[in-house]
Amino acid sequence: AQSVSQHNHHVILSEAASLELGCNYSYGGTVNLFWYVQYPGQHLQLLLKYFSGDPLVKGIKGFEAEFIKSKFSFNLRKPSVQWSDTAEYFCAVTMTGTASKLTFGTGTRLQVTL
Amino acid sequence: KAGVTQTPRYLIKTRGQQVTLSCSPISGHRSVSWYQQTPGQGLQFLFEYFSETQRNKGNFPGRFSGRQFSNSRSEMNVSTLELGDSALYLCASSGGTEAFFGQGTRLTVV
Numbered sequence: 001a002q003s004v005s006q007h008n009h010h011v012i013l014s015e016a017a018s019l020e021l022g023c024n025y026s027y028g029g030t031v032n033l034f035w036y037v038q039y040p041g042q043h044l045q046l047l048l049k050y051f052s053g054d055p056l057v058k059g060i061k062g063f064e065a066e067f068i069k070s071k072f073s074f075n076l077r078k079p080s081v082q083w084s085d086t087a088e089y090f091c092a093v094t095m096t097g098t099a100s101k102l103t104f105g106t107g108t109r110l111q112v113t114l
Numbered sequence: 115k116a117g118v119t120q121t122p123r124y125l126i127k128t129r130g131q132q133v134t135l136s137c138s139p140i141s142g143h144r145s146v147s148w149y150q151q152t153p154g155q156g157l158q159f160l161f162e163y164f165s166e167t168q169r170n171k172g173n174f175p176g177r178f179s180g181r182q183f184s185n186s187r188s189e190m191n192v193s194t195l196e197l198g199d200s201a202l203y204l205c206a207s208s209g210g211t212e213a214f215f216g217q218g219t220r221l222t223v224v
Binding site: 032034036042043044045046049051090092096098099100101102103104105106107 | 117118145147149156157158159162164169170172204206208210211212213214215216217218
């Protein structure tokens with residue numbers, strides 16, 4: 001069965017610092033990859049997704065992720081975080097070719113301090 | 115455009131009872147998926163319905179079931195509730211390559 005690992009459980013950064021959150025998955029076949037964000041008290045929202053093409057994916061709010069097939073990784077990056085980026089971030093993978101049957105990582109809680 | 119609506123938002127049930135949760139997807143979306151979110155296990159896929167048929171299923175016992183109606187609205191049922199079923203149940207609707215999540219139903223089993 002496929003699995004997703006997010007190695008950073010809790011990250012604390014100062015505003016304007018750069019962010020990189022790790023995500024590794026276990027499946028060797030064709031996968032579709034996602035990053036979701038959950039702001040306090042809100043529902044899960046899609047930040048970005050990868051299905052095919054350019055492995056460097058741009059998402060909303062200045063986030064990007066790079067799919068490195070040889071490393072089974074899909075790390076999330078942002079050059080300069082803001083206080084409003086404080087949230088929980090989830091990496092997810094599916095093999096269905098759609099956005100269903102997502103396998104999620106355990107999440108990374110990001111805290112941005114002023 | 116209205117988002118994914120889940121009702122009720124909160125539920126308290128007793129062990130052994132059954133419960134039905136409801137999800138109204140975004141208009142036009144034919145796929146509805148259900149997930150269970152707990153502090154210990156994280157987000158886990160329960161099942162997906164597409165055009166009234168179960169298309170994918172996760173690794174949950176048969177006490178967890180669902181259905182989808184012709185208007186794409188979906189219900190999830192849990193029978194013979196156990197304490198471990200206490201969780202946030204999330205519904206997601208999709209028209210293809212993006213899943214939109216609802217706010218969830220928080221179920222507490224006492």
